[in-house]
Amino acid sequence: MSDFVSSFWSYFIGVIALGGIAFCIWLLYSQRAWLKQDVKQVTDTGHIWDGDLTELNNPVPRWWTVFYLGLCVVALALLFLYPGVGSYKGTLGYTAAKQVKDEQLALNEQIKPLFERYQQMPVTQVAHDAEAREIGQRLFLNNCAQCHGSDARGSGSFPNLADGDWLYGGDPEQIMQTITKGRHGMMPPWSAQIKPSEAADIAQYVRSLSGLASDSLRVVPGKRGFDTFCVACHGVEGKGNTAMGAPNLTDGIWLYGSSEASIVETILNGRQNIMPAQEGILTEAQIRMLTAWVWGLSNQGSNVAAK
Numbered sequence: 001m002s003d004f005v006s007s008f009w010s011y012f013i014g015v016i017a018l019g020g021i022a023f024c025i026w027l028l029y030s031q032r033a034w035l036k037q038d039v040k041q042v043t044d045t046g047h048i049w050d051g052d053l054t055e056l057n058n059p060v061p062r063w064w065t066v067f068y069l070g071l072c073v074v075a076l077a078l079l080f081l082y083p084g085v086g087s088y089k090g091t092l093g094y095t096a097a098k099q100v101k102d103e104q105l106a107l108n109e110q111i112k113p114l115f116e117r118y119q120q121m122p123v124t125q126v127a128h129d130a131e132a133r134e135i136g137q138r139l140f141l142n143n144c145a146q147c148h149g150s151d152a153r154g155s156g157s158f159p160n161l162a163d164g165d166w167l168y169g170g171d172p173e174q175i176m177q178t179i180t181k182g183r184h185g186m187m188p189p190w191s192a193q194i195k196p197s198e199a200a201d202i203a204q205y206v207r208s209l210s211g212l213a214s215d216s217l218r219v220v221p222g223k224r225g226f227d228t229f230c231v232a233c234h235g236v237e238g239k240g241n242t243a244m245g246a247p248n249l250t251d252g253i254w255l256y257g258s259s260e261a262s263i264v265e266t267i268l269n270g271r272q273n274i275m276p277a278q279e280g281i282l283t284e285a286q287i288r289m290l291t292a293w294v295w296g297l298s299n300q301g302s303n304v305a306a307k
Contacts, residue, residue: 007087014085021075028065108283115285123172123288127296136293139286143278152297157255157273164298165253169242176291182277185245189270190229196268198225203263209238210252 047055082090089095114135118126126132141150147158154160159167168174168183190199198221205222208214226238233246240248247255256262256271278287 010083011086014088017075017079017084021072024068024072028068031060031065112285115283115289118289118292119285123176123292123295124299126289126292127299132289133293133296136289136296139282139290140293143282143290152294156257157271159255160253161294162297163253165248165251166242167240167245167247170295170298172291172295174242175294176287178275179282179287179290179294180277180279183245183273183275185271185273185275187266187271189268191268194225194229194267196264199264199267200260202226202230202267203260206238206249206263207258207260209250210258212252212258 043057045055045057049055079085080090081092082094084090118129118132121129127136140148140152144152148154148161149158152161153163159165164170166174167185168178194202201218201222202225203222204214204218205226208219208222226234227236230238233244234240234249235246238249240246247253252258254262255273256266278290282290
């Protein structure tokens with residue numbers, strides 16, 4: 001309740017909760033006269049089926065009434081102890097987020113010894129340890145596969161982590177920085193400075209950089225447009241800049257597709273991609289294990305040996 005962003009829903013549910021309790025108490029109070037009736041003197045409703053099956057008007061059993069009154073008391077006690085009415089947080093200060101965090105801390109303490117043996121090992125060495133790779137893969141499947149896929153090969157707008165192509169660099173330190181702090185990649189929109197026809201020419205030039213089919217007559221003016229608007233980030237040769245996260249346009253790897261229409265869309269309207277920071281979700285040791293597994297995906301043939 002107290003975790004809701006908008007106070008409307010917390011008060012809405014609080015009114016329903018208190019209203020339900022109040023209704024139960026009113027209903028029991030309104031039927032109190034039935035408690036005084038003698039079961040032996042019960043009347044019938046006048047409804048008879050099959051000649052001898054009579055519907056009786058039995059009074060409510062006293063134990064049933066006491067039971068429901070007790071439930072109302074329990075409900076009020078729960079609303080006093082736990083959040084359930086408006087922005088009131090309850091005397092115990094309970095929140096679902098706090099419970100999850102406490103459970104995560106307890107779990108991290110429980111599994112801490114599992115990671116200690118790898119703390120002093122270089123990440124490249126951890127990547128060659130079979131048990132460490134299994135742990136890293138499980139961390140990936142639980143936290144990263146939703147975007148990058150269970151095989152880590154990505155999908156539209158989500159990078160492939162197994163091809164050796166990196167926007168911000170593929171060294172262990174750079175991968176760890178990406179996982180820990182996250183990234184916010186942005187290709188600015190150029191629709192205010194570049195006409196659609198000019199963007200199409202630039203797209204033809206960009207396609208030619210990676211050996212894709214292109215119109216040679218449009219490549220020349222496209223290069224002029226590229227040199228004017230794009231070299232600041234992607235470089236004179238179009239090989240990108242890992243310091244800025246600007247992609248290499250010559251390697252044939254595309255996040256949003258290599259068609260002219262897709263490239264023009266990128267040029268005119270820009271792109272934004274966010275890799276969320278994991279430092280508040282994973283421990284430092286878990287991030288290290290995940291880094292080793294991700295690094296190992298594109299370095300499986302590395303000559304780095306475990307020592």
